[in-house]
Amino acid sequence: MDESFGPEYVRPAQPDCPRCGCCTAALCEKGRHSIMRCNGHVDDEHREMVGGCPCSAETTRHTAAWRAAQVRVTRMAHEMPVDQAAEDLLRALAKGPAEADDEVFRQLKFRGLAQLVHGIPAITPLGHTYLASKDDVRAPAAVQVLDVDKKTRTARVEVAPWRPDEPVTVLLDQLVTDTGLDVDALPGLWLAADANCHADHADKLVLTGFRQAAPLPQGWMDTSGGDVE
Known part of the structure; x- marks a missing residue:
């Protein structure tokens, strides 16, 4: 006699991500907002499958x-x-194909600054970031935290000497780790950070430290037009 214990529960299938084809939409949403990317949120069996997901990659x-x-x-x-x-090799690669000493190239490849493209040494986007940082002037800047988003683990800040009316997004965990402050204490707070304030776009503005x-001095933000004593 067969015994029935009710219908077997089967977890509903989650919709696939329309952008990558290797993850579910929910996984990519989580991976996009995590430095562990998509492969940091799956078991060992699926880690290789989603390891190259572009939705959470550091190149996206x-x-x-x-x-x-x-x-x-930076x-x-x-x-x-x-x-x-x-x-010197990295700067040469930034201009186009160049002869590369194997040992020197391996140093760049290990750090993610260069790669082989069809067997030819080439600079990576991070290589360009590296060179820009070497060439930029970095200096302390006043930064105000506008708000934080705990779901996406990001914060919006304004950089006074750059464009005070254009918010910049930074990682919330970077703020917490650097300052040692609680997340809830950050909104409205003035901080200092090192910045390349000559950047021509928010994506090129990198804040560290x-x-x-x-x-702030008393009356520093006073816009009434009166004299500050």
Whole structure:
């Protein structure tokens, strides 16, 4: 006699992501806002399958991984730069195909600054970021946190010496890690950060080293037109 314990529960299939073909839409939504990307949110069995997902890749603008990579490479350029031979090769590759010493090229490839394209050494987008950081002038800047989004783990900030009326998106975890402050204490707060304020676009503006700023002078933000005592 067969015994029945009711219908077997089957979890409804989640809709596929329309952009990549390797993940569900829910996974890509999570991966896009995580530095672990999509492959950091699946089990071992599926990690290889989603490992190259473009929706969360550090080469795709505005993903969490992309934002983290901009910061990482900018800091690398100033704190742990490649040696002069590697920088010379990177600058040559930025202009087009160039002869590359294997050992020097491996140094660039290991750091994600160069790659082989059809067997030919080529600079990567992060390589361009590295060179821009080496050439840019970076200086302390006053930054105000406008608001935070806990779901996407991002914050909008205004950079006073850049374009005070154009918010810039940064990683919320970067703010918390750099400053040691609680997330709920950030909105409205003035901070200091190192910035390349000559950047011509928000995507090229990279903020590093967030820290608590000294108190602003009394009346600094007064727009009434009266004299400040």
